Amino acid sequence: MKKIKFVLVGCGAIAKAHLQAIAVSEHAELTAVVDKVLPRAQQLARSFQVSTAIE
DSSP, X not given: OOOEEEEEEOOSTTHHHXXXXXXXXXXXXXXXXXXXXXXXXXXXXXXXXXXXXXX
């Protein structure tokens, strides 16, 4: 089965829970993290081994 690719938009309070759910799913893949504050997107992207962080 192909993985469903996700982009997380917004790194607010609930973002980490969404990222953890994607990380443990064998059917999901996180491809990018987007936030209006780039350092926040970069930090979460690094934490979940995602190479793309976008402002």
